[in-house]
Amino acid sequence: MLDRVAVIFFACNLLSQSFQYVFNVAMARLLGPEEFRVFTSLFSLMMYVGIPLAAFQNVVTQSVATWVTKEQYALVGALWKRTRRDGLIFGGVAGVVILLSAGYLRDLFHLTSRFPLVVLATIPLSMVLLPTARGALMGAQQFLPLGLNLVMEAGGRVLIGVGLVMMNLKASGGLAATTGSSLLALVGAVWVLRPILNKAPVGQAELKMRELYGFAVPVMLTQLGFTAMTFMDGLIVSARFPQEGGYYLAAETLGKVVFFLPTPLTALMFPRVAALEAKGLPTWPTMLKTLGMTAGMCLSVVGGYALFPEFVLHYSVGSQYGPTIPFLVPMGLAMTGFTMTNVLLMYHVSRKSLGFLPWYLGLTLLQAWALMTMPQSSLETVWMLIGCAAAQLGLQLGLGYRSSRPSVTISPL
DSSP: HHHHHHHHHHHHHHHHHHHHHHHHHHHHHHHHHHHHHHHHHHHHHHHHHHHHHHHHHHHHHHHHHHHHHHHHHHHHHHHHHHHHHHHHHHHHHHHHHHHHHHHHHHHTOSSSSSHHHHTTTHHHHHTTTTTHHHHHHHTTTTTHHHHHHHHHHHHHHHHHHHHHHIIIIIIHHHHHHHHHHHHHHHHHHHHHHHHHHSSOTTTTTGHHHHHHHHHHHHHHHHHHHHHHHHHHHHHHHHOOOOOHHHHHHHHHHHHHHHHHHHHHHHHHHHHHHHHHHHHOOOOOHHHHHHHHHHHHHHHHHHHHHHHHHHHHTTTTOOOOGGGGGGHHHHHHHHHHHHHHHHHHHHHHHHHHHOHHHHHHHHHHHHHHHHHHHOSSSHHHHHHHHHHHHHHHHHHHHHHHHHHHHHHHHOOOO
């Protein structure tokens, strides 16, 4: 039964990622290089707003799984009511900060209008409650509704985004698609969870919030670092080399295929490693299998980029992005390194082995400094990105091996 559920969730995850890829490609083709640069640069900022939300979703998943096992369903409803209040405050503050920074962001990214920033400010409010609802679905082991919810959000983003861009809303239309699809997914998730969410809260429910938020901090720092590693280069190129930004970001969009394709493998590895760790069994072989399959999937995509660059470009973002070709293979290699690094990061977190965090964040800061000061062109940026990915992968591989040795070599008493 578990294998069947894993296959279904894997398929839904892949379909969702496919829709996300279609969305990015559609935006690139419909918007053109300059408007696509605006859209991608501003959308990348939202990745940082989503970091604490994604971290909290993982915490909600763990907590709800425990509560459902103990039949403490009322705690789920209490959590929903508390996070609904806190989430709306967080989303409102994030939106206000964006609006107050509109003048600075307009100059930084060379925008001709503030309207895309106004649309951008609506995204946090639409995103804030979705992680709690999805975390509850995962914790309650509602895998089919969760998978369908992922597909509904990604598919809805494609339909809404294409429609609004064709109505000549340009980059603003692409950004508004995220607001609309997030609200659509939220309604669907809450509808599935309504029997649990309508349970009356218990007195001790609020006491657990400090623990939940506290546990989310190291997870948030991990995701913050990874988001910075994989998105900072696009923001830097857009700000430093705006004339090349659209082509670079198109290559980054295609490079993200390398990252998104093996995502379900990491999602399946996470609970298995956690279970093995809890039983005192070796975890390193499971991680190595996931890492090997991830490398194989990533490099197969990079090989396609190397063999058929014109074909890939023509049938994805379009022939108007011809200057993107020199970026394809190096961007794919960089994303391969970061994707394999992500496997190791999730390996650390699933084992609650947090000794990697200072080294990881320190190297991420070093990457930011190097990318902002050293490259003299966008092409130099992507080659430097490969070096950063290789350094991070080697570091995490060494730390993972060292921290896993006790569980492999020492037998339980």
